Amino acid sequence: xxxxxxxxxxxxxxxxxxxxxxxxxxxxxxxxxxxxxxxxxxxxxxxxxxxxxxxxxxxxxxxxxxxxxxxxxxxxxxxxxxxxxxxxxxxxxxxxxxxxxxxxxxxxxxxxxxxxxxxxxxxxxxxxxxxxxxxxxxxxxxxxxxxxxxxxxxxxxxxxxxxxxxxxxx
Amino acid sequence: xxxxxxxxxxxxxxxxxxxxxxxxxxxxxxxxxxxxxxxxxxxxxxxxxxxxxxxxxxxxxxxxxxxxxxxxxxxxxxxxxxxxxxxxxxxxxxxxxxxxxxxxxxxxxxxxxxxxxxxxxxxxxxxxxxxxxxxxxxxxxxxxxxxxxxxxxxxxxxxxxxxxxxxxxxxxxxxxxxxxxxxxxxxxxxxxxxxxxxxxxxxxxxxxxxxxxxxxxxxxxxxxxxxxxxxxxxxxxxxxxxxxxxxxxxxxxxxxxxxxxxxxxxxxxxxxxxxxxxxxxxxxxxxxxxxxxxxxxxxxxxxxxxxxxxxxxxxxxxxxxxxxxxxxxxxxxxxxxxxxxxxxxxxxxxxxxxxxxxxxxxxxxxxxxxxxxxxxxxxxxxxxxxxxxxxxxxxxxxxxxxxxxxxxxxxxxxxxxxxxxxxxxxxxxxxxxx
Numbered sequence: 001x002x003x004x005x006x007x008x009x010x011x012x013x014x015x016x017x018x019x020x021x022x023x024x025x026x027x028x029x030x031x032x033x034x035x036x037x038x039x040x041x042x043x044x045x046x047x048x049x050x051x052x053x054x055x056x057x058x059x060x061x062x063x064x065x066x067x068x069x070x071x072x073x074x075x076x077x078x079x080x081x082x083x084x085x086x087x088x089x090x091x092x093x094x095x096x097x098x099x100x101x102x103x104x105x106x107x108x109x110x111x112x113x114x115x116x117x118x119x120x121x122x123x124x125x126x127x128x129x130x131x132x133x134x135x136x137x138x139x140x141x142x143x144x145x146x147x148x149x150x151x152x153x154x155x156x157x158x159x160x161x162x163x164x165x166x167x168x169x170x
Numbered sequence: 171x172x173x174x175x176x177x178x179x180x181x182x183x184x185x186x187x188x189x190x191x192x193x194x195x196x197x198x199x200x201x202x203x204x205x206x207x208x209x210x211x212x213x214x215x216x217x218x219x220x221x222x223x224x225x226x227x228x229x230x231x232x233x234x235x236x237x238x239x240x241x242x243x244x245x246x247x248x249x250x251x252x253x254x255x256x257x258x259x260x261x262x263x264x265x266x267x268x269x270x271x272x273x274x275x276x277x278x279x280x281x282x283x284x285x286x287x288x289x290x291x292x293x294x295x296x297x298x299x300x301x302x303x304x305x306x307x308x309x310x311x312x313x314x315x316x317x318x319x320x321x322x323x324x325x326x327x328x329x330x331x332x333x334x335x336x337x338x339x340x341x342x343x344x345x346x347x348x349x350x351x352x353x354x355x356x357x358x359x360x361x362x363x364x365x366x367x368x369x370x371x372x373x374x375x376x377x378x379x380x381x382x383x384x385x386x387x388x389x390x391x392x393x394x395x396x397x398x399x400x401x402x403x404x405x406x407x408x409x410x411x412x413x414x415x416x417x418x419x420x421x422x423x424x425x426x427x428x429x430x431x432x433x434x435x436x437x438x439x440x441x442x443x444x445x446x447x448x449x450x451x452x453x454x455x456x457x458x459x460x461x462x463x464x465x466x467x468x469x470x471x472x473x474x475x476x477x478x479x480x481x482x483x484x485x486x487x488x489x490x491x492x493x494x495x496x497x498x499x500x501x502x503x504x505x506x507x508x509x510x511x512x513x514x515x516x517x518x519x520x521x522x523x524x525x526x527x528x529x530x531x532x533x534x535x536x537x538x539x540x541x542x543x544x545x546x547x548x549x550x551x552x553x554x555x556x557x558x559x560x561x562x563x564x565x566x567x568x569x570x571x572x573x574x575x576x577x578x579x580x581x582x583x584x585x586x587x588x589x590x591x592x593x594x595x596x597x598x599x600x601x602x603x604x
Contacts, residue, residue: 034226035226035424035425035426035427035431036431037430037431039228040227040228040431043223043228043229044223044228044229047220047223047229115433116433138433141435144230148195148198149230149231150230151193151243151244151247152230152231152232152238152240152243153230153238153243153257153435153438153439153442154238154242154243154246154247154250154257154258154259154260154438154442155246155247155250155256155257155435155438156192156247156250156251156254156255156256156257156258157193157247158251159195160183160187160188160191160192161191161195162191162195162196162203163195163196164195164196164198164201165195165196165198166198167198167199
């Protein structure tokens with residue numbers, strides 16, 4: 001990693017690399033209700049081939065989208081690449097510290113805080129521990145934006161390219 | 171939730187690059203470089219689960235062209251990019267765009283404030299037809315911001331103006347109006363049809379929504395009807411309880427809260443998933459394609475439109491048989507200073523004038539023209555001429571006509587891209603041969 005990350009302005013390349021390298025995502029604050037934002041994001045990421053691991057103490061033991069819900073990150077019995085935080089900015093600090101503590105045992109590589117969630121102190125601790133941090137963004141929106149799907153809804157992706165994109169058929 | 175600005179670190183491309191490229195990467199399956207015309211109604215689902223995700227708005231994709239269409243989506247992103255907005259929703263016409271914009275904001279019994287100098291068709295739509303939805307408009311002279319403040323009320327949901335008013339020469343003080351809207355916690359909606367995003371970008375001055383008749387300069391050749399609502403993505407729909415359609419559980423979508431779920435994409439998602447779904451005023455793919463082609467040359471055309479218009483206005487102002495000219499490009503215009511602030515690249519190509527001799531002499535000028543087409547449109551490559559009081563502004567009272575700058579002696583011109591000397595010669599012979 002070179003230089004200090006500007007959390008006001010992530011490059012498309014860094015977001016693309018992160019989303020391309022991650023395979024499993026622990027979602028803290030995962031809701032079992034179909035019309036909640038966290039459910040929308042989990043459903044989309046799952047459709048795109050990511051393994052999602054829901055975390056929510058109030059729904060522990062239930063299933064969301066076919067995946068067992070865990071009470072905490074520590075209880076997830078397998079490794080995961082990224083933690084996606086659907087909690088407020090303050091709580092995101094504690095979630096980040098939990099992820100830092102589990103970084104080596106779970107092989108965690110990144111922490112992603114959702115839109116409106118930002119905790120610069122926690123981000124600094126995570127980066128010092130070698131984790132990549134994205135804040136105040138949504139992985140669904142970024143995945144869609146970088147893969148031209150956001151454009152289908154009439155949104156300004158700010159992506160301009162005359163290159164022919166590779167598509168997987170089937 | 172605070173409104174979120176797009177923070178993409180993507181390089182900021184120039185206007186001319188975006189008018190050609192925004193929204194239109196090469197088609198990935200075939201490599202087709204120009205945007206394909208998806209003359210198609212419906213889209214095959216991968217499986218039942220995919221279909222359910224699409225209908226729940228949980229994934230991006232196409233269902234049915236009443237809601238979204240790949241060709242229309244290219245134009246939507248193109249216009250959103252040119253206006254520096256978050257997203258846009260294209261629809262069948264400029265009037266459809268106005269209905270779509272208010273549809274997301276208004277409940278029966280609500281009101282909004284609009285300029286009394288709007289295009290006559292807008293005054294009729296707002297004042298007469300919207301009344302049937304129990305949406306109430308208050309027309310005010312927005313030149314004095316105090317009039318707007320005085321007209322505010324708890325049920326007022328928006329302020330609506332034109333950046334550059336049709337038919338002629340009136341420029342709105344967008345920054346002052348935006349400040350009033352922000353204090354009141356309501357969006358400023360700006361009709362940017364006459365200026366186009368090349369001459370003025372209302373979002374940069376604080377507008378929350380921008381509407382267009384894409385039929386005019388954006389399409390540019392008089393071929394294709396269309397409209398567009400651009401959302402800035404900057405308005406906080408949850409700052410008060412005025413906008414339940416966007417920031418409360420939406421009964422027309424299983425209780426989904428659009429602002430909570432889609433953040434700064436809420437308005438554009440709502441405008442497609444509910445607005446177009448239930449109002450049905452979809453833009454045709456062929457019209458979107460024609461308008462995409464128009465956008466590709468917008469800057470070049472607007473430069474020539476404005477230059478021709480300013481020189482024709484100067485000619486008319488000096489003509490002995492002309493009584494007055496209302497064109498914000500002229501230093502004599504009371505709106506010249508506002509035009510220099512908001513439209514520094516040119517004050518548009520549509521303006522009005524009156525000849526000595528009033529109504530009779532005016533209609534004679536219209537009929538005498540050989541190159542100017544006598545018809546009810548603006549923003550064509552061809553020069554157009556019209557007598558508003560007997561046509562576009564006919565449904566208004568004489569008082570409303572006067573306020574709208576469309577009194578009995580007014581002639582409206584939309585200056586095209588023909589050779590300047592030919593346009594001047596045509597008007598000269600038309601005026602000089604009563």
